[in-house]
Amino acid sequence: MNARSAELQVNFCQACAIRNRSICADLDSAEIGLLNRMGRRRRLEAGEQFLWEGDEAPVVANVVEGMLKLSNQTADGREQILGLAFPSDFLGRPFGQSTPYGVEALTDAVVCVFQRTDFDRFAREHSRLEHKLLEHTLTELDRTRRWMLLLGRMSAEQKLATFLLELWNRLAPEEDSDPAARSGTMELPFSRQQIADLLGLTIETVSRQITKFRRDGLIDTPSRREIAILDREALMQRSC
Amino acid sequence: MNARSAELQVNFCQACAIRNRSICADLDSAEIGLLNRMGRRRRLEAGEQFLWEGDEAPVVANVVEGMLKLSNQTADGREQILGLAFPSDFLGRPFGQSTPYGVEALTDAVVCVFQRTDFDRFAREHSRLEHKLLEHTLTELDRTRRWMLLLGRMSAEQKLATFLLELWNRLAPEEDSDPAARSGTMELPFSRQQIADLLGLTIETVSRQITKFRRDGLIDTPSRREIAILDREALMQRSC
DNA sequence: CGGACAGTTGATTCATGTCAAATCACGTGG
DNA sequence: CCACGTGATTTGACATGAATCAACTGTCCG
Numbered sequence: 001m002n003a004r005s006a007e008l009q010v011n012f013c014q015a016c017a018i019r020n021r022s023i024c025a026d027l028d029s030a031e032i033g034l035l036n037r038m039g040r041r042r043r044l045e046a047g048e049q050f051l052w053e054g055d056e057a058p059v060v061a062n063v064v065e066g067m068l069k070l071s072n073q074t075a076d077g078r079e080q081i082l083g084l085a086f087p088s089d090f091l092g093r094p095f096g097q098s099t100p101y102g103v104e105a106l107t108d109a110v111v112c113v114f115q116r117t118d119f120d121r122f123a124r125e126h127s128r129l130e131h132k133l134l135e136h137t138l139t140e141l142d143r144t145r146r147w148m149l150l151l152g153r154m155s156a157e158q159k160l161a162t163f164l165l166e167l168w169n170r171l172a173p174e175e176d177s178d179p180a181a182r183s184g185t186m187e188l189p190f191s192r193q194q195i196a197d198l199l200g201l202t203i204e205t206v207s208r209q210i211t212k213f214r215r216d217g218l219i220d221t222p223s224r225r226e227i228a229i230l231d232r233e234a235l236m237q238r239s240c
Numbered sequence: 241m242n243a244r245s246a247e248l249q250v251n252f253c254q255a256c257a258i259r260n261r262s263i264c265a266d267l268d269s270a271e272i273g274l275l276n277r278m279g280r281r282r283r284l285e286a287g288e289q290f291l292w293e294g295d296e297a298p299v300v301a302n303v304v305e306g307m308l309k310l311s312n313q314t315a316d317g318r319e320q321i322l323g324l325a326f327p328s329d330f331l332g333r334p335f336g337q338s339t340p341y342g343v344e345a346l347t348d349a350v351v352c353v354f355q356r357t358d359f360d361r362f363a364r365e366h367s368r369l370e371h372k373l374l375e376h377t378l379t380e381l382d383r384t385r386r387w388m389l390l391l392g393r394m395s396a397e398q399k400l401a402t403f404l405l406e407l408w409n410r411l412a413p414e415e416d417s418d419p420a421a422r423s424g425t426m427e428l429p430f431s432r433q434q435i436a437d438l439l440g441l442t443i444e445t446v447s448r449q450i451t452k453f454r455r456d457g458l459i460d461t462p463s464r465r466e467i468a469i470l471d472r473e474a475l476m477q478r479s480c
Numbered sequence: 481c482g483g484a485c486a487g488t489t490g491a492t493t494c495a496t497g498t499c500a501a502a503t504c505a506c507g508t509g510g
Numbered sequence: 511c512c513a514c515g516t517g518a519t520t521t522g523a524c525a526t527g528a529a530t531c532a533a534c535t536g537t538c539c540g
Contacts, residue, residue, distance in 0.1 A: 072389045075480040080392040082385040093382070095375055100382050127367035134374045135335055141381045142333070142340050145322040148384070149312045151391035152320040152440025156496070192519060200392025202497055207520055224505075224519070240315040396528065432487060445528055447488055464487070464537085 012036065016112075021088035022062050023132040031126055038122060039114045044068075044105040046189075051092065057099035060092030060119050066109025067189050070101045071197065081198040083144060086170060090136050094120055106189040151200045154240075159199040160209045161239035164219065168229055184229035185222065252276065256352075261328040262302050263372040271366055278362060279354045284308075284345040286429075291332065297339035300332030300359050306349025307429050310341045311437065321438040323384060326410060330376050334360055346429040391440045394480075399439040400449040401479035404459065408469055424469035425462065 013036040019025065024035060041064070044050055051057055053072060068085040082101050085091055093099050094116060114122075123130045150162055171186050188195075192210075196203045213219045218235055220228040229235065253276040259265065264275060281304070284290055291297055293312060308325040322341050325331055333339050334356060354362075363370045390402055411426050428435075436443045453459045458475055460468040469475065 070385070072386070074389065074393050078393050080389045082388050093378065095378065096382075101385060124367075124371065127364075127370065130367065130370060130374060131364065134370060134377065137374065137377045137381060138333065138335065141377060141384060142336075144381060144384050144388070145310070145341060146312070148322050148388060148391055149314065149320045151388055153314050153318050203519080204498080204521085205496060208496095211520075442529055443487080444489085444530080448528095451488075 012041075016064065018062065018064055018088040023090055023129055023136055024062070026128040026132055027126065031129075035114075035122060035129075038118045039112050042111050042113050044109045044111060046105055046107050046109075048105045049102065050105060050111065051099045051101075051103040053100070053102040054098055056097065057092055058116055059113050060090070060094050060116050061111040061113045063087050063089045063091060064110040064112050066105060066107045068103055068105050068109055068111075069194065069198075070103055072101050079197045080200065081194065083140070083147070084170075084198075089140070090133065092116065094123060094133070106194070156199075156201055156205050156209050157212070157238055158240060159201065160195075160206065160213070161235045163195065163199055164227065164229060165232070165235055165239055168232075184232070185220075185226055186228075188225050188227050252281075256304065258302065258304055258328040263330055263369055263376055264302070266368040266372055267366065271369075275354075275362060275369075278358045279352050282351050282353050284349045284351065286345055286347050286349075288345045289342065290345060290351065291339045291341075291343040293340070293342040294338055296337065297332055298356055299353050300330070300334050300356050301351040301353045303327050303329045303331060304350040304352050306345060306347045308343055308345050308349055308351075309434065309438075310343055312341050319437045320440060321434065323380070323387070324410075324438075329380070330373065332356065334363060334373070346434070396439075396441055396445050396449050397452070397478055398480060399441065400435075400446065400453070401475045403435065403439055404467065404469060405472070405475055405479055408472075424472070425466055426468075428465050428467055 013019070013024070013032050014029070016022075016024075024032065027035065042061075044066070050061070050068065051059075063085050065087055068091070070082045070085065070091075071079050072082055073079050084106075085103070091103055091111065123133060150159055154162065167188075168184070168186060190198070192203045192206050195201075196206045199206065210219070210221065213235075214221055216234075218229075218231045218238075220230055222228060253259070253264070253272050254269070256262075256264075264272060267275065282301075284306070290301070290308065291299075303325050305327055308331070310322045310325065310331075311319050312322055313319050324346075325343070331343055331351065363373060390399055394402065407428075408424070408426060430438070432443045432446050435441075436446045439446065450459070450461065453475075454461055456474070458469075458471045458478075460470055462468060
């Protein structure tokens, strides 16, 4: 690799949209340069599988753009979505053998991919990276545990209300000047089946609950892949 | 603190039963000495609350002995157990503000407690500790995600079968020469209500499933707090 | 012996799953 | 531009597993 291409790659990393939220945030530019040379970007199309459950997982990755799902399947083929991954989230299982879940892109996405062995070595040598990874992992564990309360103890209505509010929080974290966003409309990167797999329900139950919320004026569904939250208060009421 | 008491404490750490499985495993004796001076042991009685959900959590801890549960409550007071903690597991939320779950001892237990601020600082300065903590957290995240499949997609029968097998694995990880253990008997540190909270069921459903397994000859219940696994194969059949 | 509490069992209800049919949305080819 | 086909979603009818409510039983401990 010559100096010019190395430099270009450094610039690439430094221009990265998630540069200061992802696990790379605390690295200095020399470290970024090294990391940059180890990884490569990969573009995924909506619906494309990125990792397979139980595979000898040779890679880990950072999400740069888009949304992905992590999931497991039961023996009889039903699916449970274990979590979602958004930009700056980390994918894969460092310091381990096989990825214990499948990963599929829900939208078109961009990920920053590393060979696991390279990444493991780099992480052990650069404790600032490892520290960030630890913080991300702890946050994800907290989020996952909160989801267990939903799966184990909530009714279908509570599950859907909670899901819509949580999704809104993660999709529109900052005040947004886009009128669509202000009116509470968001694009849903999920099919009804995927919502069902996320909430531990069936597709019919999800559909009925959406209809109920629409009839009660809590939400509107301009199209199948869009949802507008009309009455956040009422949704919060029903979420617990 | 004088030299003699410091030395006694070092010996205390070095004799620790979980010394080589917990996050302290890779520390050298100088580091252990430092850590030892920061922490203190605390004995908990079965049923005693150690951390409260949502509390400004001032502490983190290692489990030395016993079993504890982590749990959340819904607004209407129902409980969901988020996970169990066994010897060498880590408790609390480093690098964060509040513990997002309650922790209660299920059996008499011993924990090794640290002020969170002290621990955070020590961890950042000693990357071998931080690395171990990361590995533990990643493992716990995997385990938690597997439990989501159970909560979201399994029937009551599958849940109970899975639970009994998992418990057996965690309580009897090594080949055991104790005849009770060989015959598959284990002490259950849970009330029926706690099993229900763990599996996202009600106490009555748990009771009925246990009765069914007993009638079918898969298990025996010598007493309320003991279960003998008679037919592991059949349980595995029913667990998925 | 009696009281208290945990667990079991039974009867019934209800939420959600299942199965089936109707409808909608969208892309394709004529 | 429209008819058609396909797959996703919605809706309806019905079945069922688990929750709920209530009574009963066992066990522990004073």
